[in-house]
Amino acid sequence: EPRAPPNRIAIVGAGIGGTSSAYYLRKKFGKDVKIDVFEREEVGGRLATLKVQGHDYEAGGSVIHPLNLHMKRFVKELGLSSVPASGGLVGVYNGKSLVFEESSWFVINVIKLVWRYGFQSLRMHMWVEDLLDKFMRIYRYQSHDYAFSSVEKLMHAIGGDDYVRLLNQTLRENLKKAGFSETFLNEMIAPVMKVNYGQSTDINAFVGAVSLTAADSNLWAVEGGNKIVCSGLLQASSSNLISGSVMSIEEKTRTKQTGNPTKMYEVVYKTGSETHSDFYDIVLVAAPLNRKMSNITFRNFDPPIEEFNDPYQQLVTTFIKGELNSTLFSSRPKDQFGLSAILVTDDSDMFINSLSIVASVRQKEGPPPAVDGMHVWKTFSRDILTKEQISKLFLSYDYAVRKPWLSYPHYEPPQKCPSIILHDQLYYLNGIEFAASCMEMSAIAGYNAALLAYHRWNGNEDMIDQDDLYERLKTEL
Ligand SMILES: Cc1cc2nc3c(=O)[nH]c(=O)nc-3n(C[C@H](O)[C@H](O)[C@H](O)COP(=O)(O)OP(=O)(O)OC[C@H]3O[C@@H](n4cnc5c(N)ncnc54)[C@H](O)[C@@H]3O)c2cc1C
Ligand SMILES: CC(C)=CCC/C(C)=C/CC/C(C)=C/CSC[C@H](N)C(=O)O
Numbered sequence: 001e002p003r004a005p006p007n008r009i010a011i012v013g014a015g016i017g018g019t020s021s022a023y024y025l026r027k028k029f030g031k032d033v034k035i036d037v038f039e040r041e042e043v044g045g046r047l048a049t050l051k052v053q054g055h056d057y058e059a060g061g062s063v064i065h066p067l068n069l070h071m072k073r074f075v076k077e078l079g080l081s082s083v084p085a086s087g088g089l090v091g092v093y094n095g096k097s098l099v100f101e102e103s104s105w106f107v108i109n110v111i112k113l114v115w116r117y118g119f120q121s122l123r124m125h126m127w128v129e130d131l132l133d134k135f136m137r138i139y140r141y142q143s144h145d146y147a148f149s150s151v152e153k154l155m156h157a158i159g160g161d162d163y164v165r166l167l168n169q170t171l172r173e174n175l176k177k178a179g180f181s182e183t184f185l186n187e188m189i190a191p192v193m194k195v196n197y198g199q200s201t202d203i204n205a206f207v208g209a210v211s212l213t214a215a216d217s218n219l220w221a222v223e224g225g226n227k228i229v230c231s232g233l234l235q236a237s238s239s240n241l242i243s244g245s246v247m248s249i250e251e252k253t254r255t256k257q258t259g260n261p262t263k264m265y266e267v268v269y270k271t272g273s274e275t276h277s278d279f280y281d282i283v284l285v286a287a288p289l290n291r292k293m294s295n296i297t298f299r300n301f302d303p304p305i306e307e308f309n310d311p312y313q314q315l316v317t318t319f320i321k322g323e324l325n326s327t328l329f330s331s332r333p334k335d336q337f338g339l340s341a342i343l344v345t346d347d348s349d350m351f352i353n354s355l356s357i358v359a360s361v362r363q364k365e366g367p368p369p370a371v372d373g374m375h376v377w378k379t380f381s382r383d384i385l386t387k388e389q390i391s392k393l394f395l396s397y398d399y400a401v402r403k404p405w406l407s408y409p410h411y412e413p414p415q416k417c418p419s420i421i422l423h424d425q426l427y428y429l430n431g432i433e434f435a436a437s438c439m440e441m442s443a444i445a446g447y448n449a450a451l452l453a454y455h456r457w458n459g460n461e462d463m464i465d466q467d468d469l470y471e472r473l474k475t476e477l
Contacts, residue, residue, distance in 0.1 A: 003458050005029045006281035010267050011037045011239070012246045012296065015045025016061070016226075016439050017429045018286030019233035020070065020446030025284075026237040028454040036278070037234060038269055040245035044227025045287070047439065050401050052319045052376050055360035059317045059403045061226055061439045063219040067132065069139050070443035071229070075222055078232035083364045085221040088340025088357060092191050093329050095348030099187045101330075101339065120184045124212065127178065131166075131209045134159040138444060141469050144476070147451035151417035151432050153465050154448065155206070163206070167435055168414035171208030172201040191343035195354035197437075198315045198380060200346050203411035207436035214438075225361040226439065244271035250299035251423065254279055265426060282425045282453050286446065288312060289418070289428060293406055298422070305422050310415075310434070312406035316381050319358070320390060322397025323373040340367070351389050353380040374398065408437040420445075420452065427453055 009025055011018045014037050022035050042048060049056035063085040064071045075082055092100040100116070103109050113121045137158050148154035155163045166174070171193070175185060189212070190201050196211040197203055203211075222229055234241055248268045253261050264279040287294040289308040298305035326337035341356035357375045359367040367375060379385065379393075390400055411434075418431035432445040455463040466472070 005033050006457060008034045008036065008278070008280045009282045009284070009453075010265070010278070010280040011035065011284045011286055012267075012294070013037075013045060013285070013287035014039035014043040014230055014234065014241065015286060015442065016047060016230055017442035017446045018045075018284070019043070019230040019237075019239075020074070020443040021284050021286060021429065021450050022237040022239040022446075023074075023233040024447045024450035025453065026239070028450055029457075031238075035237060035239040036242050036280075037239045038242045038244055038246050038267070040243070042227070043234065043241065044225075044230045046405065046407070047225070047227040047230060048403070049225045049227065049361060050317070050319055050403055052321055052360075052401060053399055055362070055376075056225055057319055057358055057360055057376065057378065058221060058226060059319070060405065060407075062221055063214060064221060064226070064439060065213055065216060066218045066220065067136065068440035068443075069136075070447065071440055074229045074233060074443070078229065078236060080228065080232065081223040082220040083223045083359075083361075084366065085219040086217060087366050089338055090341045090343060091329065091339040092187055092343050092345065093348060093350070094187070094345045095350060098330055098339075099345070104338075117181070117184045117188065120180055121188065123178075124175075124180070124184075124188070127175075128209055128212045131159070131163075131206075132213055134163065137470055140473055142444070142447050142451065144469075144473060145451055145455075145463055146466055146469055147448055147455055147464050149421055149452060149465050150419060151435050153467070154432075155435060157465075157467055157469055166206035166209070167204050167417070169205050170202045170413055171205045174205040174208070175201075186345055186347070190346045191354075194346065195343050195380065197408055197411070198313050198353050198382065199411060202413075204413040204415065204435070207411055210436040210438060210441075221361070223362065223364065242269065242271070244269040244276070246294075246296055247275070248297040248299050249283055249285075249426065251301060251426075252279070263424070282427075282457065284427045284429060284449050284453065285422070286429045286442075286449075288406075288430045288433065290406075301423060305426075306419070308418055310418075311410045313408050313410045314382060314404070315353075315407040316384050316402055316404045318379045318381065318385050318390075318400060318402040319376055320379065320394060320397050321374055321376050321399040322390075322394035323370075324355075324375070324377065325393055325395045328393065334373070351381060351383070351385065352393070353382070355379045355393070409434050420449065421456075425453065425456065 046060040048060045050059040089102040091098045246269045268277045344350045358378045417434040427449045429445040
């Protein structure tokens with residue numbers, strides 16, 4: 001006899017993690033369960049746009065890889081459209097000059113890369129492809145309903161000990177061992193880590209590989225803004241959005257209509273100045289558990305729920321509509337400066353991590369041609385840019401708007417990923433960010449938590465933490 005589904009499920013956080021778990025929980029538990037999603041700010045979380053003179057630009061999660069199958073599925077099922085997200089020529093600046101300048105001719109790029117770095121770019125591509133090939137196994141496991149109780153077990157099921165080891169060593173250590181040169185690491189790899197994660201090559205090797213896949217071509221984004229996937233998933237899952245801030249979660253014994261005492265979770269939350277509480281059978285926390293970010297207290301758990309204080313990286317996105325001071329980077333006349341993105345090396349002493357021309361979320365054809373030499377540029381920096389710094393970067397500018405973030409974990413391998421199961425029916429999604437933080441990883445965590453909650457509710461132990469899945473599923477249609 002299958003167990004009756006739970007009456008009520010709470011999800012804390014309406015980012016892509018929380019909303020994808022709502023979508024998959026509905027699929028697993030059916031139409032009768034009431035799903036409440038708590039969100040204290042905007043639906044979308046770190047998927048957010050900023051307005052520049054009437055047009056919206058992606059300020060948080062912006063690019064999606066063509067093999068990010070959950071994001072692809074969401075866009076298709078929600079009837080949304082995609083737009084190309086990359087394009088334009090990239091240069092790498094070391095504080096004195098451009099050490100690499102992309103050409104619009106493929107052959108020229110190959111010659112330049114081979115001339116400076118030998119065949120390291122090709123070897124790097126092969127290293128990333130091999131990891132990505134294995135990564136794709138997770139979709140097969142999930143489509144067969146398998147779940148994992150820890151991030152390490154999920155990683156092990158994907159690629160065995162070698163894959164788990166990626167979490168425990170730095171990208172630099174890993175690539176040095178594989179024979180990549182200091183010059184290649186400093187000029188080609190470090191700038192990619194800086195633009196994507198605001199950190200150095202000392203991040204773990206797995207997130208390093210994810211970051212390198214984000215340097216691929218054919219990246220895409222959702223037309224209208226990536227955050228509309230989150231509102232679409234909320235709607236598709238018929239969840240009830242509660243605009244409030246969850247303050248605490250406590251396990252309590254309640255007597256249900258059947259007369260049986262049942263353990264439930266009391267979720268206490270604030271809407272405006274009012275405090276409310278409700279009881280749930282299952283709770284999923286889909287926000288980073290960090291005092292500065294979600295500030296949720298777990299009350300009276302025995303044993304107590306562990307404290308999570310791992311720091312998140314401070315990062316500022318700034319959009320500037322202006323005319324670039326290209327002489328800062330190159331001695332070429334400004335009409336011959338054709339770069340659309342500038343990445344910087346770690347030793348460059350620059351106050352920005354990157355600078356790139358961007359299109360608004362509705363511009364399907366990419367950024368429009370410059371008007372009076374002006375484009376909308378997006379910069380990432382650790383600190384808020386001063387007026388002097390902006391004036392150094394731009395000959396003139398019309399408009400600047402910024403958004404500061406606690407963006408991603410500060411990666412410091414070796415590092416254990418936080419637990420997924422915090423208590424009997426209390427789950428935590430964002431531990432996966434300590435392997436790698438991106439939209440697809442949160443969606444994977446959302447699906448995994450939904451499957452885990454379903455199997456643990458129904459006692460399907462054989463669907464959890466199976467380690468020989470790759471071999472077993474090879475023979476299944
Ligand atoms: C600047 C930047 C650029 C990025 N670029 C990319 C990219 O190009 N591609 C990519 O794939 N990824 C990118 N990422 C990463 C990606 O955006 C995140 O990994 C992903 O959006 C995280 O989703 P999430 O749902 O797990 O968390 P979040 O989006 O952070 O969602 C958590 C939600 O919980 C809410 N919340 C927190 N505490 C409470 C509480 N107590 N009560 C109620 N609600 C609460 C928050 O308000 C938030 O909305 C980027 C991130 C940043 C910051
Ligand atoms: C999970 C896999 C296999 C691939 C995901 C690749 C991906 C899209 C990672 C995102 C990396 C990231 C956090 C990028 C942030 S900056 C993005 C962009 N360069 C920008 O300027 O906005």
